[in-house]
Amino acid sequence: MSITESPVAPKSGMTVGRERKLSTHSDTLYRGLIIVALAFFVLVGVYYFYSIIDQSIPGWKAAGFGFFTGTTWNLNAGQFGALPLIVTTLSTTLLAMLFAAPIGIGAALALVYLVPRRLQLLASSLVELLAIVPSVIYGAWGFIVLRPIMLYHVEPWLQRTTHNTWPFTGVPSGEGILLGGVVLATMCVPIVTAISRDVFEVVPRDLIEGAISLGATRGQVLRRVVLPSCRTGVLAALTLALGRALGETIALTFVLGGVSTVPKSLFSAGATMASEIASALGNGGALGDSVLFCSALVLIVIVGLVNYLSRTIIRRSQRKFQ
Amino acid sequence: MSLSSTEHTEYTTVSPNGQRMRLDDVSVAFAGRMAVRNVTFDVEPLKVTSMIGPSGSGKTTLLRAMNRMHDLTPSAKVSGSITIDGVDIFDKSIRLTDLRTRIGMVFQRPNPFPSMSIFENAVAGLRFIGVKDKKFLAESAERSLRAAALWDSVKDRLQNAAGTLSGGEQQRLCIARSLAVEPEVLLMDEPTASLDPIATAQIEELTQTLKQILTIVIVTHNMQQASRVSDNCAFLLMGDDMAGELIEFGETTKIFTNPNDPRTIDYIAGKFG
Amino acid sequence: MTVAAAIDQMTPREIIRRTSQKSGQRRQLLSNLYFAVLTIALLVIFIPLYGVLSTIVVRGYHSLNWTFLTANPIPPTSATSPIGGVANAIDGTLEVTGIAVLLAVPLTILISVALFETRNRLARIVEQGIEIFVGMPAITFGLFIAAITVSVTHKFEAWYGSMALLFIVVPVATVNMIAAIRSVPQTLIEAGLGLGARPSRVMMRIILPTALPRILTGFFLSVSRALGETAPVLFVIGGVLVPSFNPRLPATTLPTQIYAYFGSQFESQVQACWGMALLLVIIVLFFNVLSRIFLARSKKANG
Structure with missing residues (x-):
């Protein structure tokens, strides 16, 4: 278990636990409390979804399907086209995962199979340190430290080496989708690493020795035996990170710039569905607020969908391989 | 299940190539602490050599020295000489990955790769060394699965996950996996420790067929098993300083009926262990 | 004889040996390359780690003094005017997170026990709902609480923020706690039941005490996460310049204060952000270390 205990990672203890409970006779008060607790939780959960949907209704009425297709977002002017938000959300998340997945998984492999035993605790503690830094601090750091680096070094260099081809077009401004993706990646990497490391750590030594005894090199052991047998756990790690990236709010309000139209390149400013809620709630009147609830609802659906898909894949492959 | 004679002959269309291994004054130490000391004996080609002894006597440690498995443990140090076909396995010119295809290993618990199908498990070693020819892979898979007496029961479900097999079948798949790279020596580390009596009997029977084409070294704490399957037997015992020592080595029948050392007599008689 | 014909005449064993020898060097090289890439991946992580931490420490450490911790903020009038301290945010953080934890503990225990028993x-x-809530964007909890509190009462109150934080704390703590109590050995439970103890007694006297270290691990983990959250509380706690010491009044937390100050035109306020950031990281780290201590203890206890 680690700082980012994965809810979807397969835990053998869980399935065993399902079969186990105390006897059910007598003890009325205890039984009663249990029912009340479960019912209470269901009520709160339902109320949460109901509230968000209920609050978003005026917004849907005003924005209609144009919420998904409209390219202009201006709450004060009554323009509720959320495509700019959706595009920014998906592109920053995609960018973040492109960085975070290989680095996070690679680092986890290195932590388990490369770092000497006596340094392992230190190294993983350092990685987890990165996970506990609050998101508002990442935002501040991204704006103060990373933005100038992006503006004066990374973005001009990218434009030069690619000869100004898309998606590296536009005027480098430092802030925008690229910076947002990098900051998000920084926040996602420790999640991916911490969970993947837990998964890699429990790969039976037998399997590794089995591969070694067949003449595999150490690299082949990791690529062909360790990684494939951990794919459900790694997928769970990626899913959690993906959800975090989609819903990340505060850090992105610092580094994305701001929004009105659909971003055209990696250097374009923008706002994600989540970050726009934080920046704009209360600024666009009652109707504007309601439209922001629409944005929250869409976000919830996307995150829920991602979770559902990943669970289905995990369940299916568990059925096949266990 | 019994081994049909056809399976046997088909495999032996490949010429038998069991090699002799020679252990000379072999010691293994972990972090400076001796685990096995000064062991010398010969593993005869195309025979089954068993290593017996109580737990802690260093049987497994010694076995793992024979395909340089201890290279995985930084604190382990192996001294003395181990040769296969007269060549020192610690020689700089020997590539570890080559060595391990020549000296296969089967483990205590069946360890098929869970992410691979039965077929992929069987040819895993070939894939590791870079064999890509589909026909060659298919033939090798069949040959090794037949040799491991598994072909008939899995030939219609080669694409199933290896985890769908029973424990005994999994262990035979692991043997097939080792055979696929055509080793000259097969090291077996208590291969039946986790199996039921029927599966155990099948594996034991298998060793008798396999020794016609390769050399087998088997570690077991089951003396009956050692007497049933092995031609030669090494008896190890933990010395005063916790390091394992070779007490006696010889033909299995001799060790079990007329051993030289009183400690062997005591162990065989079940006085300790 | 051509090479092809020669290969035709080779036995499978010869072909395998040949392939193995031929590919050996390349495979070793690839393997080393692979490990080099992994090493780089690990090292890359340390760049932002060093970057973030050094920035916070270097820019923040001279802010951390007694005045900073105990004085109330003074709205600046010029770039050099004094800005006071952040006592308001420290009080707010304690109030908002503290109440959240006080409410979360019984709720988490109830739900976990209920899930264990049913x-x-x-x-x-x-159970699936809780797992879904772990992954839900924190901002949506802020919106939900805002919709049922501030929209109705038209007031900001500190404890609304606690309510929103419950959605962060309870799911994480519950997932950990369920795992913890399910890892209690069945034999212990049966021993208790066998002695004729009622289920509630077995839970109170055997299961919960045995699982306590791991339960605490989960709580401290979730608290350390809640402490740093901005999004859930942003809309509901308002903001104050003086500590209210009253959860029914508005409050400011360290993260919301950083969020508010960061866009300031006054350099002194931006400067104060780094001081607060350092303070926040220290507090979060404290709870994280606590959770690790209990985790280590539970691992030791379980062998």
Whole structure:
């Protein structure tokens, strides 16, 4: 278990636990409390979804399907086209995962199979340190430290080496989708690493020795035996990170710039569905607020969908391989 | 299940190539602490050599020295000489990955790769060394699965996950996996420790067929098993300083009926262990 | 004889040896390359780690003094005017997070015990619901609480923020706690039941005490996460310049204060952000270390 205990990672203890409970006779008060607790939780959960949907209704009425297709977002002017938000959300998340997945998984492999035993605790503690830094601090750091680096070094260099081809077009401004993706990646990497490391750590030594005894090199052991047998756990790690990236709010309000139209390149400013809620709630009147609830609802659906898909894949492959 | 004679002959269309291994004054130490000391004996080609002894006597440690498995443990140090076909396995010119295809290993618990199908498990070693020819892979898979007496029961479900097999079948798949790279020596580390009596009997029977084409070294704490399957037997015992020592080595029948050392007599008689 | 014909005449064993020898060097090289890439991946992580931490420490450490911790903020009038301290944010953080934890502990215990004891459809739905809530964007909890509190009362209150934080704390703590109590050995439980103890007594006297270190691990983990959250509380706690010491009044937390100050035109306020950031990281780290201590203890206890 680690700082980012994965809810979807397969835990053998869980399935065993399902079969186990105390006897059910007598003890009325205890039984009663249990029912009340479960019912209470269901009520709160339902109320949460109901509230968000209920609050978003005026917004849907005003924005209609144009919420998904409209390219202009201006709450004060009554323009509720959320495509700019959706595009920014998906592109920053995609960018973040492109960085975070290989680095996070690679680092986890290195932590388990490369770092000497006596340094392992230190190294993983350092990685987890990165996970506990609050998101508002990442935002501040991204704006103060990373933005100038992006503006004066990374973005001009990218434009030069690619000869100004898309998606590296536009005027480098430092802030925008690229910076947002990098900051998000920084926040996602420790999640991916911490969970993947837990998964890699429990790969039976037998399997590794089995591969070694067949003449595999150490690299082949990791690529062909360790990684494939951990794919459900790694997928769970990626899913959690993906959800975090989609819903990340505060850090992105610092580094994305701001929004009105659909971003055209990696250097374009923008706002994600989540970050726009934080920046704009209360600024666009009652109707504007309601439209922001629409944005929250869409976000919830996307995150829920991602979770559902990943669970289905995990369940299916568990059925096949266990 | 019994081994049909056809399976046997088909495999032996490949010429038998069991090699002799020679252990000379072999010691293994972990972090400076001796685990096995000064062991010398010969593993005869195309025979089954068993290593017996109580737990802690260093049987497994010694076995793992024979395909340089201890290279995985930084604190382990192996001294003395181990040769296969007269060549020192610690020689700089020997590539570890080559060595391990020549000296296969089967483990205590069946360890098929869970992410691979039965077929992929069987040819895993070939894939590791870079064999890509589909026909060659298919033939090798069949040959090794037949040799491991598994072909008939899995030939219609080669694409199933290896985890769908029973424990005994999994262990035979692991043997097939080792055979696929055509080793000259097969090291077996208590291969039946986790199996039921029927599966155990099948594996034991298998060793008798396999020794016609390769050399087998088997570690077991089951003396009956050692007497049933092995031609030669090494008896190890933990010395005063916790390091394992070779007490006696010889033909299995001799060790079990007329051993030289009183400690062997005591162990065989079940006085300790 | 051509090479092809020669290969035709080779036995499978010869072909395998040949392939193995031929590919050996390349495979070793690839393997080393692979490990080099992994090393780079690990080292890359340390760049932002060093970057973030050094920035906070270098820019923040001279802010951390007694005045900073105990004085109330003074709205600046010029770039050099004094800005006072952040006592308001420290009080707010304690109030908002503290109340959240006080409420979260009984709730988490109740729900976890309930899930441990029930196996029906309802329990399955709740368990999946909790896992879904772990992954839900924190901002949506802020919106939900805002919709049912501030929109109705038209007032900001500190405890609304606690309510929103419950959605962060309870799911994480519950997932950990369920895992913890399910890892209690069945034999212990049966021993208790065998002695004729009622289920509630077995839970109170055997299961919970045995699982306590791991339960605490989960709580401290979730608290350390809640402490740094901005999004859930942003809309509901308002903001104050003086500590209110009253959860029914508005409050400011360290993260919301950083969020508010960061866009300031006054350099002194931006400067104060780094001081607060350092303070926040120290507090979060404290709880994280606590959780690790209990985790280590539970691992030791379980062998």
